[in-house]
Amino acid sequence: MKQTSVTTDGPCWVELGTSDPTAARAFYRELFGWREDDGERPEDGDYVQMLLKDTPVAAITPRYAPQQPTAWSICFAVADADATAARIESAGGTLLKTPADVLDRGRFAVAADRSHAVFLLWQARSFKGAGVFNEPGSLGWVELLTRDRDGAVAFYPAVFGWSVAPSEHYTQWGLAGEDFGGMLVMGDAFPPEVPPHWLPYFSVADVDNTVDRAVALGGDVLMPAYSMPGGRRIAVLRDPQGAAFGVYRPPAEG
Numbered sequence: 202m203k204q205t206s207v208t209t210d211g212p213c214w215v216e217l218g219t220s221d222p223t224a225a226r227a228f229y230r231e232l233f234g235w236r237e238d239d240g241e242r243p244e245d246g247d248y249v250q251m252l253l254k255d256t257p258v259a260a261i262t263p264r265y266a267p268q269q270p271t272a273w274s275i276c277f278a279v280a281d282a283d284a285t286a287a288r289i290e291s292a293g294g295t296l297l298k299t300p301a302d303v304l305d306r307g308r309f310a311v312a313a314d315r316s317h318a319v320f321l322l323w324q325a326r327s328f329k330g331a332g333v334f335n336e337p338g339s340l341g342w343v344e345l346l347t348r349d350r351d352g353a354v355a356f357y358p359a360v361f362g363w364s365v366a367p368s369e370h371y372t373q374w375g376l377a378g379e380d381f382g383g384m385l386v387m388g389d390a391f392p393p394e395v396p397p398h399w400l401p402y403f404s405v406a407d408v409d410n411t412v413d414r415a416v417a418l419g420g421d422v423l424m425p426a427y428s429m430p431g432g433r434r435i436a437v438l439r440d441p442q443g444a445a446f447g448v449y450r451p452p453a454e455g
Contacts, residue, residue: 204334204341204381210361211381212343213278213323213330215401216260219271219442222247225261228418228440232411233338233403235259256332258339271443275343275399276321277361278330282308285322285360292359293352300324315352318345318397335451341404342449343382345374347397350386400437402447408434411448415440 207213219225229235229251235258238250251259264271279285282300289312290296297319298311306328313319323330335341347353350372357363357374364375372384387397405411408426415438416422423445424437432452439445 206334207278207325207330208376208381209278209280210363211278211376212275212340212401213325214259214276214321215331215340216262216274216276216321217272217444218262218264218269218274219440219444220264221442222249222261222263225440225442225444226251228420229259229261231418232415232420233405235338253333253336253338258331258333272398273401273444273446274319274321275401276309276323276330279322279324279361282310282322282324286310286312288360292356294356294360303328314345314347314356314397316347316349316397318347318353318399320399335404337404337406339404340401341451342402342447344400344402344447345382345384345397346387346391346400347384348387349397350384353384398445400445400447402435402449405448405450408436408448408450412436412438 204211217225226237235251235253238252248260248262250257251261286296286300293315295313296310297313300308300310302308305326307326308324310322311319312322331340333339345353354365358365366373366375366380373380374382412422412426419441421439422436423439426434426436428434433449435447435449437445437447
């Protein structure tokens with residue numbers, strides 16, 4: 202699925218909670234060409250939106266608690282946060298923060314699936330989410346890494362109505378017959394202390410060049426660039442503060 206706008210029950214936004222927001226903003230500015238939203242909104246406090254040209258694509262914020270890991274969080278658009286929260290609990294998930302209003306912008310909640318992979322819900326009002334998808338420097342794919350494939354396959358369709366397209370090594374999530382994300386089962390290559398989590402992939406024009414730039418800016422390579430069947434090229438990186446994220450170049454069309 203080449204998502205071009207916010208789709209109900211699909212990914213709509215990403216947020217980075219980090220130990221050093223100033224350094225993280227500098228890193229992603231150089232890597233993706235983002236800039237801070239310079240609008241004066243005192244009510245936002247330390248919550249800073251990042252723009253690609255003039256379009257919001259992500260937020261970078263301080264961690265809200267000492268135990269919070271430095272990590273990216275995926276937010277899914279929902280029509281009714283309270284109804285979705287009820288489905289999460291019925292499906293065996295957990296609400297870490299019950300639905301609450303964010304000024305006039307929307308209603309959000311923080312949840313975890315059966316294996317404790319954390320994600321966010323967003324019921325939009327004045328703020329819809331990211332204004333661009335699948336263009337270089339913007340969100341293009343989301344991936345669940347879990348040790349409980351069967352639990353995830355039962356949970357997410359019950360909560361969001363996603364379709365499931367399994368294969369021997371990878372499962373893809375879809376809406377209306379089009380895929381927007383996937384699931385990777387965590388095997389022995391993942392240390393036991395790495396918890397289940399959602400990973401964002403940002404579209405880039407050149408994966409190899411982006412990997413080189415990330416390293417030059419102080420980042421690390423968790424998975425070197427490689428080409429997948431069908432022409433997609435991907436890599437997984439870690440920023441200087443420790444947050445993992447993916448980059449990818451979609452296959453050429455036509």
